[in-house]
Amino acid sequence: MSARIHIEAVSKTYPVRTSLFSRHRELAALRGVSLQIEAGTTLGLVGESGSGKSTLARLVMGAENADAGKISIDGRDVRAGLPRAADAWLRRTLQPVLQDPYGALNPRMTVAETVGEPLHIQRQGSRAEIAARVRELLELVGLSAALATSLPVALSGGQRQRVAIARALSISPRVLILDEPVSALDMSVQAQVINLLQDLQDRLGLTYLLISHDLAVVAHLSTQIAVLYLGQVVEAGDRNAVIRTPRHPYTRSLIAAAEPGGEVEAIQGEMPSPLAPPSGCPFHPRCPQAVSECRSTPPALRRISGTHLAACNLADSAQETAA
Amino acid sequence: MAPDGLTVATPVVRNQSPPRRRRVRLPSRRGLALWSGVTLLAIIVLASVLGPLTSPYAPNTIALKATLQPPSMLHWFGTDQLGRDVLTRTLYGGRVSLTIAASTVVLAGLGGMFIGIAAAYLGGIFDMAVMRLAEVQYALPAVILAILLVGVFGSGTANVVLVLTLTNWPRFARVIRAEAQSLSQRDFVLLARMAGASRLRIILRHIAPNLRSTFFVLLTLDIGLIVTLEATLSFLGLGVQPPTPSWGGMIADGRGYLDRAWWTAILPGSVLMLTVLASNLIGDALATTAGTERAE
């Protein structure tokens, strides 16, 4: 039922012009990112703006192509511009849920039309069958059937997000890409949607790639966590391992920011622009523990224990392993 | 969604409870503008349609005994230099002008909209060619262009419609193209693509329906523009040909009598002005509403 996602050494650069007369520069959004998501589990990808997380979401969705590396689901290639049959397979296997509930719905389409559209596009069922499925889906996400004829303007943010989730589930995908699914929602609504996502995963055996800047939300839903900084994975592993025994200073600072305890380890500075990444370890200008080696040698992802990996020159390592 | 590095993780609008009543209540100032515009336009249109049917005078009957009569109970708008009833001619002229305006606006509007959407979606050479053409046209004053085109096609009512359509489609095309482009960046279009929607489906179901309000704003604002342009052409003798009455033509004829029979030019001119005013009031009010909608 559920699917396994494989992301191998993916890189993506964008040519960018900073002013009208300057030459194109390279913005390295992602550099050599490798991740694996086991079937039926959730990988939470944490990153701030500039980390490349949205780029990765678009690549995994098949909205854009990577410049290097490979993305596959159950062994089948994921790319933009696949031949028709493969493209249809991709759409049926994987669906996105995006951040902005106010932009995710066509203002001129009713809830029923929005939720049913993927079914129409994929030609899955007659009118009556689709209508029945829409009713089923609305119930699944906890929306009253009376809302089927409403336009988005009558719905709250939380309701819109549920509609977006219902739409994503309509053609029974096995994978959901959740790109900041709750960031735009109020606290209590956020909790409702998080619970809903959890329930859906339990009931339908879905695989989730959850992307968020909010470590607490990620920690809540994920079985595995990966931390992204300036286009690279700096730490990855089991949720408990990463949260309780973080090995990378950046991860530690994210934890401190999420739950500021007594002694607050606030790191200085801001994430540098991806246009001008630092030499060596990308984090070294802000790292409280940086040594001279960190300026020159980019650290590889070292295995700490089991599946716990960290890219830090100073992380305790049982053995050095190429990720 | 801009590539990373250029946006801040900005949570958008927080969840709000749904508004209780979904009818948009216009604040009084805007509502006043809209309704006075609509009323005014309705009066003028109705008068132009019904007036000629109820008028005791024919528009072209010459009565040399009653030339240049000032407004009176007999002739509400007075008579012109050939003794023709100015009010009747104004109303007949209204028919002509409004018909031309309506046809032009619809043709230029629909044509411009199709071109605009096509340019936005096809991009590439088509887009470039169309936009450059539009820009060149924009660089010329509309009147000059219209005169040039009349030189090519000739004058007369049908040709005026053709000429004005050609003059006005860029206005629609440019704005619609920009709107269509911005719409195609919205999440719901991306999500439709991710569900496997074809380009055609996206244009028909997602882009075009959301262009409706912009389209109508442009339409209503354009009426005033077209009416003025047509009047200019007629004024110059290049539009509607005499003896068919038209506002522009009447103003041209009345020019020579401004000192002694102001009503022959001023009254048709005023009706022209009120039509343009009405169109602008409606267009402005709609534009404000559309702007607010977009902000939500």
Place this chain on the structure above:
Amino acid sequence: MSPLLHVETLRIAAGPHAPALVDGISLELDRGKALGLVGESGAGKTLACLALLRLLPEGLHIQDGRIRLDGQELTALTDTEIRRLRGGRIGMVLQNPLSSLNPLMRIGDQIGEAFAVHRGVRGRTALWKLAVEALRAVRIPTPEQRVSAYAHQFSGGMRQRVAIAMNIACAPDLLIADEPTTALDATIRLQVLRLLGDIRRERRMALILVTHDLPMVARFCDDVAVMYAGRIVERGPVEAIFANPAHPYTRGLIGATPRLDGRRRLATIAGQPPSPGSIASGCAFAPRCDVADAGCRQGRIDLLDLGEQRAAACRKPFARPPAEAAA
């Protein structure tokens, strides 16, 4: 010592009989203390803060209530006097730093404006010198160089610091920060809040921090006031309230906050906040409350003093639903 800020039964609405968006709130703030104003959207927290500076949007007015700053009644001041207060004795930092800063003015001029208006300083050299010091106070590196820059040349976190600099330039007694870090990344958020904390201590400046982020309030504020549907439903010292919330809404918010050591299921509050004026009588939270009874839906539920400087607008404070095991 009397409190710095004393707000009493503040009521904000479009008209005397229109539904109240802020429905009779009262609070006190001592000099140098930080109050977290917590609530979801529509609770009225931003409006309450705008009212202090008479910056309410068009159509909304203070219908009732008193606002005393250091004994001075703010509602009685003329427009000119209130203007002198803004940026002078009370500063306000908003959520989106981009809208606080004028894109066409250099930073030095913008910060200098505060000094020009409130301290009567003249001349660009003098103003920019003060601006450099202000930038230094908010820990912007190389302030001498950055003072001549424009807003768009700063990143989000930097812009927020500049906005803070502008508002603390004239050493106000009170700084209101309305969701100052919501638009910022997590690590930057911590820096800015820490900065605010330090400034507060150095200058004995009072702070009202409007936010929905409960862990931040727990860490950076002394007291917290929870707002719901235009009323304050609970207030008191942060530790006490977060350890043992009295009002069911507060309990719900705390339960709904995802934590790093999270349990699998978050507590949720059913339903949605009411629109203004839709709850005619009784507790505005009653329809969503898991311990409400018939008595909760009648009359007006005022703040009940719970001792130890705590208060909650609840007839059954500290009540827990029967099924809830000790978590």
